[in-house]
Amino acid sequence: MTIEIIHSRSEGTLIEGSAKGDGVYEIVRRHGFRYMPSIGQLGIRQSRDRAAKTWYINAAAAALREAGFEVNVTIDESNRRSFAEAEADRVERAEGRAERFSGYADNAANRSESAYQHGHQVADGIPMGQPILVGHHSERRARRDVERIDHAMRTSISESEKASYWSGRQRAAEGYEQFRKAPRRTLRRIERLQADLRRVQRRQREESAEGSGRDVTNQELVIRHEELTEEIAYWEAVIAEAEKNGFKVWSKADFKKGDFVRRGKTWFEVLRVNAKSVTIPHIHNGIGGGVVRASDNKLDGWTWLLTYDEVFGRRSAEEMEAALAASTTE
Structure with a gap:
């Protein structure tokens, strides 16, 4: 039997020529290979769009040859997807996960509701305040009903928690593209x-x-x-x-010393303008919002570097004075 270990950036590292029960999996799993149900093959997870992990590949090939298998190894790093193709594939798979997780959440919610209703049906058959009559012929059934109610309520709670978990996973998958492109x-x-x-x-x-x-x-x-x-x-x-669509990319050209920059809900006076950031009074001066001037720095002169991707707005010193004057007259 000839086993082919093939790596390309477009497909990752996969094993061909193996069949269930031939002993290959038991050998290669010690060297980073796993069975991947989505494609029905043995391979190295997360190896697509990456360089070959030759230490895993060579170790697996050596172990297979020692066990009597004929092994061919092919590594083609030039065979790769464009980044746009890979990203589109990741978005598509996230959409698939969202749909799958939605189904899991719905099923768990239905099981929770069914268990809840079943518990109430059992409880409705017991007169209000009816105790268990010890020694009476109804004792065994009464205790069994209590167990059924308890089991139903526990199942309902457990399935409700599963529904919440899968709903969270669904929302995360649905927001994948938006998260990536923020x-x-x-x-x-x-x-x-x-x-x-x-x-x-x-x-x-x-x-x-x-x-x-x-x-x-x-x-x-x-x-x-x-x-x-x-x-x-x-x-x-x-x-x-x-x-x-209106997003502002801030840079050094947008600021000068004495301007004010917004971080969150707080405006900080710009102490210095740098290539990739502005220096401001330490952010601990601005807890609770408002305006922090250079003279408001109460932390022994500590400062903070605010990178331009963290900037939410800019005002000149004159614009800040006008805004503060307007707020006091309102």
Whole structure:
């Protein structure tokens, strides 16, 4: 029997040629492989859109060969999905989860209601205030009814908790795309990705220099460079769409010393303008809202760096004075 261990970025790491009961699973599960019911194959979970985990693959292949299997290993890192395709697939799967969790929640709610009604039906057959008559021929049935009522109520509560749990999972799945594309979160993601891209570019320059002028390339660095460039462009398009819909992307150009910046419900005077943030009096000065000036800093001069993705508004010193004057006359 020939076992094929195949990795591509588009499909992840999968095993082909194995059948239930052939002993392959028992061998490879010790090396990171699991059975994935959604596709009916053995593979490494969360290996799509990632570089091959060669230490797992090589260890599994060696163990299979030792057990008498013929094993072929194929790794094709160039076969990959675009980031847009991968993200669309993630959104589609989230929608599928939301639909599935909705069904789970409905079923649990129905079981809870059914158990509740059953318990009340049993209780309705017992006269109000009727005690258990010890020694009477009705004692056994009365005790059995108490147990049935208790079991029904416990089942109803348990199923109600399950319904709440699955409803929560449903809401999370439904909000996946909105969560991913939230502008402020997306800005932070872009910054991290740009830092990753700079590190990759630095490593590529170092490898080229070590090659003494020869075209020295590392395949994984080249692919990672392409992936990061693609992903950054995707999220920048998300921000551009958000800006069309009224979202403001703040930057150094929007502020000067003495302006006021809003964080949450509090306005802070800008002490210094930096490339990626503004320096303000420490946020503990602003508990409860209002306006915090430089002179209001009561924490031994402590300051706070407020990054531009955390900014919710700006006022010049003149605009702030006018707003405060208007609020006192109202």
